[in-house]
Amino acid sequence: MNMNKKSPLTKPAHFDLEHFLPYQLSVVSNTVSQGIAHIYQQNHDLTVIEWRIIAVLGRYPGLTASQIVERTVMDKVAVSRAVKRLLERGLLKRITHGSDRRRRHLELTDETGKKTFAAIVPRARKYEQALLAGLSSAEVQTLLELLDRLHLAAITLEENTESGSEH
Amino acid sequence: MNMNKKSPLTKPAHFDLEHFLPYQLSVVSNTVSQGIAHIYQQNHDLTVIEWRIIAVLGRYPGLTASQIVERTVMDKVAVSRAVKRLLERGLLKRITHGSDRRRRHLELTDETGKKTFAAIVPRARKYEQALLAGLSSAEVQTLLELLDRLHLAAITLEENTESGSEH
């Protein structure tokens, strides 16, 4: 059984970070995130997390903080603090659930909240369009599908890995 | 050439974060990063930045800190601190350039540095393979190409945007 000693081609000794998918993905994602972050930072003084909360509440009013956490895979504490800031700034309002007073449903305020949402959405869309301008719609479709499959694979791997170390 | 307007309604009121590319990209990238981070955190007590420094030095020995920054698009301060830690732990050695004493070239130490690199590489490769197991090689090819084009687009957008605010 040909052990890996010096055989002509078992494994190339090279490892090229630039061609390592997790790295590439991270670089692309960071570049895009940074670009889009401009939109809501510069113009509305919002962090990425704050914007995401607004976006998800714009679409699904009345979610609670933990439902937002579920949906967006963001950290619980980060969401709690961002919600606090958005409440203080008057972008959100909070309604305590009648029968279960632990639950506090969140909504965009009519004045500031919805207005901000409405102002950012077209800019975000425009950014996305510009980003994808070089791709045909078939390519966009393919990209989304491949990303989705990658995501599923990553989740599956994570689940299997975890069992090995703790819990 | 049928522009994408086509509908009588100007803009749908909906905005769905889950179908917004920058968001999707970020979620996939975070999931993958977290998964791969296990490999070097659990087994070698390295952060992502530390691992990247090792990886890039494994491939290109003798780079200076600022060359690493250039190549990996990581923060200057973060690299400085990670290098410091790797030197302390004996994974790197530093050679001051003869004629320009500001430059300090970095290399993996034979003992710990190269050994660690050699230990991580196969695991990293294995992770990447598992991640891509569900895709055909043509699909992988396509994915890489599309990511690359996205990256370029994002960089271009960034450059154009910046001009608006400062510099």
Added chain:
DNA sequence: CCATACTAGTTTCATTTGCAACTATTTTCA
């Protein structure tokens, strides 16, 4: 040559983050 500007890398300090522990409320089931 020497004042100024530039480059490499580090440190300081003020925030930001993230884990764990906490409060408050509701559910479970003995």
Added chain:
DNA sequence: TGAAAATAGTTGCAAATGAAACTAGTATGG
């Protein structure tokens, strides 16, 4: 019932981060 477990959300604190200032060394132009 009511004590223990579960759930929602917050807070404290220590560590990670990042911008700007700083040290050290080199290049340049008058």
